[in-house]
Amino acid sequence: MIAEIGLAALWLAAALAVLQMVSGAFALKAAEGEVNPLAIYARPAAVVQAFLAVLAFALLLWAFAITDLSIKLVASNSHSMKPLVYKLTGTWGNHEGSMLLWVGVLAASGGLLAAFERRLPERTMGATLAVQGFVALGFYAFLLLSSNPFERLPVPAMEGTGLNPLLQDIGLAIHPPTLYAGYVGLSVAFSLAMGALLTNQVNPAFARVLRPWVLGAWVLLTFGIAAGSYWAYYELGWGGWWFWDPVENASLMPWLAATALMHSVSVLAARDALRTWTIMLGVLAFSMSMLGTFLVRSGVLTSVHAFAVDPERGAFILVLLLLYIGGAFTIFALRAGAVAEGKRFSFSSREGALVFNNVMLSAILAIVLLGTLYPLVTEAFDVRVSVGPPYFNPASAIFAVPMFLVMAVGPLLRWKEDKPARIQFEMLMLAAVLIAVIAVTAMVGDYPFLPLLGLGLAAALALASFLPLRGRKLARVPLATWGMVLAHFGVAVSLFGMACEGAFSQERLAAVAPGGTEQVGDFSFTLQSVTPVAGPNWTALEARIAVSRDGGEPVILVPQARNFWSPQQSTSESALLTRWDGQLYAVLGNQAADGRWQIRMWWKPFVTFIWYGALLISLGGILAIVGRVRVDVKRRHASEVGEERRADLAALGAAAPVPAE
Amino acid sequence: MIRAVLAFLAALLAMPLTAQDAMPPAPYAYNQLDDPRLEAEATALMHTLRCLKCQSQSIADSDAPMAGDMRHQVRSRILAGESPDQIRSWLIARYGDYVSYNPTVSATTWPLFAIPVVLILIVGAVLARRLGKRRSDAADGEPT
Numbered sequence: 066m067i068a069e070i071g072l073a074a075l076w077l078a079a080a081l082a083v084l085q086m087v088s089g090a091f092a093l094k095a096a097e098g099e100v101n102p103l104a105i106y107a108r109p110a111a112v113v114q115a116f117l118a119v120l121a122f123a124l125l126l127w128a129f130a131i132t133d134l135s136i137k138l139v140a141s142n143s144h145s146m147k148p149l150v151y152k153l154t155g156t157w158g159n160h161e162g163s164m165l166l167w168v169g170v171l172a173a174s175g176g177l178l179a180a181f182e183r184r185l186p187e188r189t190m191g192a193t194l195a196v197q198g199f200v201a202l203g204f205y206a207f208l209l210l211s212s213n214p215f216e217r218l219p220v221p222a223m224e225g226t227g228l229n230p231l232l233q234d235i236g237l238a239i240h241p242p243t244l245y246a247g248y249v250g251l252s253v254a255f256s257l258a259m260g261a262l263l264t265n266q267v268n269p270a271f272a273r274v275l276r277p278w279v280l281g282a283w284v285l286l287t288f289g290i291a292a293g294s295y296w297a298y299y300e301l302g303w304g305g306w307w308f309w310d311p312v313e314n315a316s317l318m319p320w321l322a323a324t325a326l327m328h329s330v331s332v333l334a335a336r337d338a339l340r341t342w343t344i345m346l347g348v349l350a351f352s353m354s355m356l357g358t359f360l361v362r363s364g365v366l367t368s369v370h371a372f373a374v375d376p377e378r379g380a381f382i383l384v385l386l387l388l389y390i391g392g393a394f395t396i397f398a399l400r401a402g403a404v405a406e407g408k409r410f411s412f413s414s415r416e417g418a419l420v421f422n423n424v425m426l427s428a429i430l431a432i433v434l435l436g437t438l439y440p441l442v443t444e445a446f447d448v449r450v451s452v453g454p455p456y457f458n459p460a461s462a463i464f465a466v467p468m469f470l471v472m473a474v475g476p477l478l479r480w481k482e483d484k485p486a487r488i489q490f491e492m493l494m495l496a497a498v499l500i501a502v503i504a505v506t507a508m509v510g511d512y513p514f515l516p517l518l519g520l521g522l523a524a525a526l527a528l529a530s531f532l533p534l535r536g537r538k539l540a541r542v543p544l545a546t547w548g549m550v551l552a553h554f555g556v557a558v559s560l561f562g563m564a565c566e567g568a569f570s571q572e573r574l575a576a577v578a579p580g581g582t583e584q585v586g587d588f589s590f591t592l593q594s595v596t597p598v599a600g601p602n603w604t605a606l607e608a609r610i611a612v613s614r615d616g617g618e619p620v621i622l623v624p625q626a627r628n629f630w631s632p633q634q635s636t637s638e639s640a641l642l643t644r645w646d647g648q649l650y651a652v653l654g655n656q657a658a659d660g661r662w663q664i665r666m667w668w669k670p671f672v673t674f675i676w677y678g679a680l681l682i683s684l685g686g687i688l689a690i691v692g693r694v695r696v697d698v699k700r701r702h703a704s705e706v707g708e709e710r711r712a713d714l715a716a717l718g719a720a721a722p723v724p725a726e
Numbered sequence: 727m728i729r730a731v732l733a734f735l736a737a738l739l740a741m742p743l744t745a746q747d748a749m750p751p752a753p754y755a756y757n758q759l760d761d762p763r764l765e766a767e768a769t770a771l772m773h774t775l776r777c778l779k780c781q782s783q784s785i786a787d788s789d790a791p792m793a794g795d796m797r798h799q800v801r802s803r804i805l806a807g808e809s810p811d812q813i814r815s816w817l818i819a820r821y822g823d824y825v826s827y828n829p830t831v832s833a834t835t836w837p838l839f840a841i842p843v844v845l846i847l848i849v850g851a852v853l854a855r856r857l858g859k860r861r862s863d864a865a866d867g868e869p870t
Contacts, residue, residue, distance in 0.1 A: 301787065302789070303783075303786065303787035303788070305787050308782060308783070308784075308787070310782040311782065312782075366782075411857075412857040417857050420853075420856055420857060421853060421857070424849055424852055424853055424856075425849075428845055428846075428849050431841075431845055432842060432845070435837075435838065435841050435842070436838070439837065439838055443834060448823075448834045449822065449823065449824040450823050450824060450829055450834060450835055451776045451823070451824050451825070451826060451827045451829070452827065452829055452838065453774060453776070453784070453827025453828065454773065454774065454827060455774045455827055455828035456827070456828065456829055456838065460842055463842070463846070464849070572758070572769065573758070574756055574757060574758050575757070575758070576756070576757060637789070654756060654789075655751070655756075663756045665756075
């Protein structure tokens, strides 16, 4: 029954999406200040739909938890012997399940918007919900017509096939859900942008409604990408943390667009400028989310992440993609002229710096898009080319370096118009730090150019991120400003980690006999023993490696070479030794014919700062949300109190004349 | 029926493993060169070569036997005194452009270089239009 209820819930949700779409569209036909009688169903439809979609997902989760082998999806992706946590996370470790999660989050965010957002005019809200329903409908259709997660087997399987062992990791519990929530949170930004565009309501009030959604989606994306990067780093066993793999790029592109959108929304909310920019970035951000979903889910790529391949589905998502992106940009082209440009500003102003960096972010996005799609395009013509780090790194640096420089000074500028001479001292100081760090590092050793530049920029940015606090009473600085400071500092920390990893990593590959000792960086390591061990659904060879830094107290690392039996696959479980100034990364390889073991060791100075930085960025985003929401609530409370007083006064005023008579 | 299919799938997945274990890896597949300068050169090169049997991984990041063989080729050729560029062109001649992650301007890859140049021009134009000195207020400087 579980599967049938789930399927029924999905069909009902799809029907409600139609209702939401139609009813929302009727709101547009209402006259100013009136409510169309057919428009009142949009909100309840969105809320109930959210409930049904989440219910469907919960039912699939339940089917995986009890390993219901009569359901095709469970039988082909799970196994009764798997630990419970991987049974649950396995729900979205496959095509149908992850699309159901996607749709569930989409419906849930639509439901939240419908239930709690009361600030927008009803017409705008109706248009927004209609767009949200339209988007949801397409993905319900995709799920129900071409990737039904609840399909039954004619005869229940005796045992499941199991889950790809690379995915049997706690990373699968964190990375896809947060990333999807971020991806799909941008759908609300998309719908709101379309709603505001259709009803000509692109103004600061709209921006204040949009902002928490953009910030929230952006925080989730940041966190999800960082979690995925760390997962790939420790799970794949070769110490790389970013491969410019098409699937990684698919998550980076919405992040770049969302970063630009977030800054643009802030300008719109604070200054009533950049109206059409904000709308365009809102459309772009969700378009990139859908493109990412298409790339990952359609099977056009084959990569470490692509665990679903089915060409028919690709065509379906491609049609959806063209419909939504094409439709949105057509409406944008038709309506953008009607949106007034908003307030003007000069080049040397805070808005000017933000526009500059938004253009840079968009350009980086274009480079990533080009490098990701170009090999796919040529492959269609039977020409195979590879585009990798040697292309992406310098090509994106062309735009990233000016962006970091402007990012350092932008927050110091005043709104609307400013004289660069006013912040002369700060600019000179930052330039001195930048040049000094690069010069000193270049003198110490022979390092590649980009990491060197990264180190200098990181130092200058770290300093610059705190400069906006100079001369202010710290207790009175708004929470959102603290958020900005923290997020910008996080960028510097991340950049520092990346540059250090690129410049100073040390590698040692060696065949070691038990008892043998080798050296990497300041560490000497001794292979003590290699013994077989067994887990719930795997067996492994486990090495005990004693590691000591500069002859100090030894620490034992236990990397494993695991063999899973369902599905049959081997993985290497790296062992990490984390110190404040870096990580030692150990992997056990094969045994050579002479009985020695292959050991791979890396010392990666400050590599952890990449993810610490990402956490700081996310935390900055959270502070900004909390700060903004608090101010909003305070303002709403104040205006309520004000209105009450006014009403009281009016009542008194009306009552007062009576005794006077 | 379904069990037969599942068994077949399991067998299919198991096949590469047995192939992998059949032969010992070449000497320099998992061993570094003694000269740290040469090893650094080799590592830098290996990170820009695609493992042809894997999915989006460089030969420096892969346990596939073919990646091991290619690492051996790279290290032994570096040791023999060849330059990284020579080795890269040798590998491209043997396996095609696909093996190199570092595309160079050619008949098939020129858009990868032309488009960024166009992009720089577009960025310049957008910034000039949006942020440059305003001559007329009538123009709606909307970048696309």
